[in-house]
Amino acid sequence: MPVRRQSRPIGAVTSHVWPSGGRHLWPSGEASDVQSHARGHLVYAASGVLAVHTERGTSIVPANRVAWTPAGFTHYHRAHGDTDMRIVFLAPSLARLIPDHPAVFLASDLAREVLLALTGARNYDDAAPGYDRAARSRLVRVLVDELREAHEQPLHLPDPRDDRLQAITRMLYETPADNATLAELGKTIGASTRTLSRLFRNELGMTFYEWRTQLRIYHALVLLGEGHDTTRTAYACGWANPSSFIAAFTNLIGTTPGRYRTSLQTTSPPT
Template sequence: MHLWPSGETLPEHSHPRGHLVYAARGVLSVHTARGTSIVPANRAAWTPAGFAHRHRAHGHTDMRIVFLPAALAKLLPSHPAVFAASDLARELLLALTGPGDHDDAASARLRRVLVDQLREAREQPLHLPDPRDDRLRAVARVLYEQPGDTTSLADLGRATGASARTLSRLFHDELGMTFYEWRTQLRIGHALVLLADGHDTTHVAHACGWANPSHFIAAFTAVVGTTPGRHRAGGVSG
């Protein structure tokens, strides 16, 4: 258990064991060479052994970490991932990291059930892959700095020396998603950070590029699984 003030960061490091991180309160971002995972209270992030990573807290954050033995870690993906955390998974994460005492055998049983729960859950689209191609990186840099930017892909391409068609192909081939899917993921991640910092839904919608707050609410709910208002109030859904 680690209680972090908003903005607290942990420099890049790695572990010899894979681990899960969970934000019992607040929002975490987990950065690796593969991209950035945003972890609100209804998600758990998985980082395999040996992956260099760093954490950042958004809002006052109660971060929980569960390390897994190799026999259980091999049942989870070999790449960083974000999973939906069911009610049972959340209780297991809290039990394994809380003040209560568990003997080794009991903790091992809880970890096995937790991994079973995560294996039944689908990977969630809150992992934003970082582009490698220089043209994509130039486009991404614009949106990282200003997630609410509404410049079209064609206009972004003209600024980076690539056609919209070329950029579309690169997004699909390198990142496995369309430009608009990638931009939506980026915006939702930024929205989670702004909500954790206490901003209201209308402000967040406009800051993240939605002129109509109701469209933002629909997009946010589709990705996160709960409305921005409920998320900001601390409610989660399974």
């Protein structure tokens, strides 16, 4: 049964790292160095919102998602809102059971509890009874099995290679509330709507509308994680009214912005 949790502000970075995982308590805005690892790893935001930036793009990790970064991928993390980041490294024999590209999965209740157990105080506090190797192996296998049953979530923003797309996406990152059409954006860089539409499909695997919606949801998660209310977040991210924002957010995240924001404010993970 999940433990009732009380929120607490995070002042400075606190890190615990061990061979199979780690836990970092980060204040809002904190970012890691650019790095890569010999083993793939799962990242979970037990509280707050994480952005995982890789060479393939940005994965958004709110508190009900798990991000996967395969071995060898250059990446860095950034916290939005005070964030309790948990990390579990996977052996190659288990890593090959999940995708060979960065991905985000919905965290089931079981996956969440296993992640918390694998990264809790008993892994780094000598005063707490730890797991033996066999028990840890069983827990990690349960976690991988849960992720294999989960669907990948559309919370990954791929980065384009084409210079014209890079210019478009850069403008949208800087001003997510901009409601300019693709044709209007294309005029600023000298590219036709047809060309840009093809590039979005071929390079990013989605339409311009789908990419911009995901970008706006990303910014909404950041703003909600930083304590902004639903109405302010809706307008800041480009929605004409809060109701359309709530519908889009709920469709992608699985809960309303208000409930998501409340969950961040009223709970924090057990140790």
